[in-house]
Amino acid sequence: MAERAHTDAPHHDETSYVAIWGVLCALLGVSVLGPMAGVRLLTLITAFGIAIVKAYMVCRYFMHLNIEKKWVAYILGFMLAIMLVFFGGVAPDVLRPEGLRWQKTYVEPATAGGER
Amino acid sequence: MDVPTGRLAMWWVLASETVIFGGLLGSYVMMRLRHGAWADQAANTNTWTGAFNTLVLLTSSLSAVLAHQAAERGDGLKAARLLRCTILGGGVFLMVKAFEWTHEITEGFTITSGLFWSFYYTAAGLHAAHVVAGMVIMFIVSLTAARNEELHRVENVGIYWHFVDVVWIFLFPLLYIAK
Numbered sequence: 001m002a003e004r005a006h007t008d009a010p011h012h013d014e015t016s017y018v019a020i021w022g023v024l025c026a027l028l029g030v031s032v033l034g035p036m037a038g039v040r041l042l043t044l045i046t047a048f049g050i051a052i053v054k055a056y057m058v059c060r061y062f063m064h065l066n067i068e069k070k071w072v073a074y075i076l077g078f079m080l081a082i083m084l085v086f087f088g089g090v091a092p093d094v095l096r097p098e099g100l101r102w103q104k105t106y107v108e109p110a111t112a113g114g115e116r
Numbered sequence: 117m118d119v120p121t122g123r124l125a126m127w128w129v130l131a132s133e134t135v136i137f138g139g140l141l142g143s144y145v146m147m148r149l150r151h152g153a154w155a156d157q158a159a160n161t162n163t164w165t166g167a168f169n170t171l172v173l174l175t176s177s178l179s180a181v182l183a184h185q186a187a188e189r190g191d192g193l194k195a196a197r198l199l200r201c202t203i204l205g206g207g208v209f210l211m212v213k214a215f216e217w218t219h220e221i222t223e224g225f226t227i228t229s230g231l232f233w234s235f236y237y238t239a240a241g242l243h244a245a246h247v248v249a250g251m252v253i254m255f256i257v258s259l260t261a262a263r264n265e266e267l268h269r270v271e272n273v274g275i276y277w278h279f280v281d282v283v284w285i286f287l288f289p290l291l292y293i294a295k
Contacts, residue, residue, distance in 0.1 A: 014182060021178040025171060032167045035293050047289035055282045062181045063278045069119055072127050079131050083138035087146065094146040 020061045027054050126272045130279050133246075137283050140242065144235050144290060157232040159295045160225055165216050166292030169209050170284060176205025177281045180274040183261075187271065192264035199258040199270065202277060206251040213244055236291055243287060246280050 027050050034046025059065045065073055097104050119127075148154050183198035217237075227237040250273070257273045260266045 014185065017178060017181055017185070021174060024174050028167060028170055028174065031289065031293065032163060035295075043293070047293040051285050051289050054285045058177060058278050058282050058285065062177050062281075063275050068127075072119070075127065075131050076134060079134040080138065082135060083142055086139060087142045091146050091149075095150050 017061070020057060024054055024057060027057075120268060122268060122272045123275070126275050130275070133279060133283075137242075137286075140235075140239055141286060141290065144239065147231055147235065148290075148294070151231060153230075154232040155295055157225075157230055158291065160220070160223070161236070161292050161295075162216065163292045165212060166288050169212050170288050172205050172209045172212070173281045173284050176202045176209070177278050179205065180277045184271045184274045187261065187267040190264070190267070192261045192267055195267065195270045196258040196262035199254050199261065199273070203251045203254050203258070206247050206254075209247055210244060213240065239287055240291065243280070243283055246283070250277050250280055 031046050031050040031054075034050075035043040037043075065076075093099065179198045179201040183195045183202065186192075186194040186198060225233050227234055254273050254277070257266075257269045261270050
């Protein structure tokens with residue numbers, strides 16, 4: 001038996017999907033142009049802050065997470081929480097050059113170019 | 117739980133994918149914070165190429181969601197056409213990536229050129245593999261959709277494609293903008 005399509009909520013018409021796409025493209029433009037100012041804080045906001053906004057818009061309006069069952073968002077949120085635990089648990093060691101019984105010996109190549 | 121089985125399975129797939137890509141991106145951020153020299157290496161990636169590919173994926177996501185909408189209305193033929201537009205978007209994305217990688221490898225930036233390039237090729241390569249998988253699945257779904265059969269699959273494959281788009285939305289600033 002064929003399963004039914006996702007029809008249990010109000011849907012956007014074609015025009016609003018195109019409008020959302022337009023907003024996403026405009027945000028893309030800002031995320032490219034913002035860092036050109038060379039201001040670190042502005043780069044962080046325009047590049048990474050806008051990435052979060054774009055991802056949110058795609059999830060909400062294109063993946064329809066706003067009208068999906070709540071537990072779906074909870075599952076995805078739980079996975080992201082696991083990633084934060086991973087990051088929080090590992091980052092302190094990764095970011096330090098040495099510990100009680102260990103020391104990092106890897107040295108990143110100083111030159112910008114690759115192997116030729 | 118009132119969620120069709122296919123869609124439920126798709127959400128579980130994406131939950132596992134979240135951990136895969138989340139782990140990769142989390143590792144990248146950690147290593148990037150540790151190694152300032154990565155900024156110099158990242159300076160060799162082409163921002164405009166990355167931006168163009170982002171635009172291509174965003175546009176392909178639009179055609180995927182419009183295909184879902186057409187499927188909801190029972191218009192399988194239109195849904196199939198829009199899915200093929202999405203496949204075309206994936207094809208353009210991969211072609212641009214192929215030219216970009218060819219250029220970078222020719223310039224000497226290979227997967228063994230440093231930690232940044234290792235992450236660059238691993239993350240972008242894993243993402244490209246997901247694009248290829250999505251294109252293949254979408255093509256199969258478009259065949260049945262064109263016959264007005266199994267239209268619920270249009271939404272499922274669309275959800276997958278949007279996820280691939282979301283992953284790229286985060287890869288783009290990490291690999292192309294943060295220099």
